[in-house]
Amino acid sequence: MAKAALLFPGQGAQTVGMGGKLAESLPAARQLFEQAAEILGYDLLTLCKEGPAEELDSTVHSQPALFVCSLAALEQLKVDAAETVSSAVATAGLSLGEYTALVFAGSIDFASGLKLVQQRGQAMQDAADEVSSGMVSILGMERQQVADLCDQARQDDVLQIANLLCPGNIVVSGSTPACERVASLADEAGAMKVIPLAVAGAFHTPIMQPAVERLSQALQEVDIKPPAVPVISNVDAKSHDDPEEIRELLIRQVVSPVRWEDSIRLLIDDYGIEQFYEVGPGRVLRGLLKRIARKTPCESVPA
Secondary structure, eight states, X not given: OOOEEEEEOOTTOOOTTTTXXXXXXXXXXXXXXXXXXXXXXXXXXXXXXXXXXXXXXXXXXXXXXXXXXXXXXXXXXXXXXXXXXXXXXXXXXXXXXXXXXXXXXXXXXXXXXXXXXXXXXXXXXXXXXXXXXXXXEEESOOHHHHHHHHHHHHTTSOEEEEEEEETTEEEEEEEHHHHHHHHHXXXXXXXXXXXXXXXXXXXXXXXXXXXXXXXXXXXXXXXXXXXXXOEEOTTTSOBOOOHHHHHHHHHHHTTSOEEHHHHHHHHHHTTOXXXXXXXXXXXXXXXXXXXXXXXXXXXXXXX
16 A cells, blocks of 8 residues: 555645535534534634635634644545555645644644634734735746845845745745735746736734734643654654643644745655545645645545
8 A cells, every 4th residue: 555644734725615414425524613613602613604705714713624624535535545544654734734734644633623723723824814925926937046036126025935835935034015026026026927916915924923822822821742644844843742742832833934834855765655535625735745745646525
């Protein structure tokens, strides 16, 4: 059997309609949504199924929604391919998805994870509301080129690389004026595409520092266990067994770049992963994998 790893999506993968079929057909998935409604204080399943999109896309709702829908998809994978789930040798999640990965690995229980994700989403939304900021996707440029553009465009504002997704796909994040400057410079420098992202604010930068303080407090109250399988951290593209290290990295993740390309390369080169499963809404991670390691297969497990 091929060595497999499970990947969990992050914010931006949500779509109206997700989770509905799983909740109807799979009792374990329906139970997750029922438990989520009690914890969150609102009907998450109806929001996922019916929208409106503006409400589902808000940071405070999209993060819990993706977390629960991805774990519902995991329940489907347990039914369809139980051996795949039980024999997976590692896991990773993109930003928010790292929390889902930690639940899969038994490091955090579902209820604690959902409460953390709810608090994380609210704290990040509140931090974003304090400063006019955003994120810009720059396609077709190398990592160093983008770093140099950030240095040119930053001036006295916050601006840094936020997501290192795959070759030629890098997201920068910062204050609105700095994002506008770097977008213009990237266009002039010959970027294939420059796309301002529809997000609440500058995630994975110091603009999120107020969220760090709140998330740090929330994490101190959660019991974190050593994961049963390696969970690759977004911050340093390494796995960690020590619960205190995991706690600290989840705090740092909010203001640090997401090293997704490095994480995937580690899984292939060091863990010998031959097959990936993208568990949850969308196919973003599958698309990124094609740019990182074209020959490594990835199967979607939709929500």
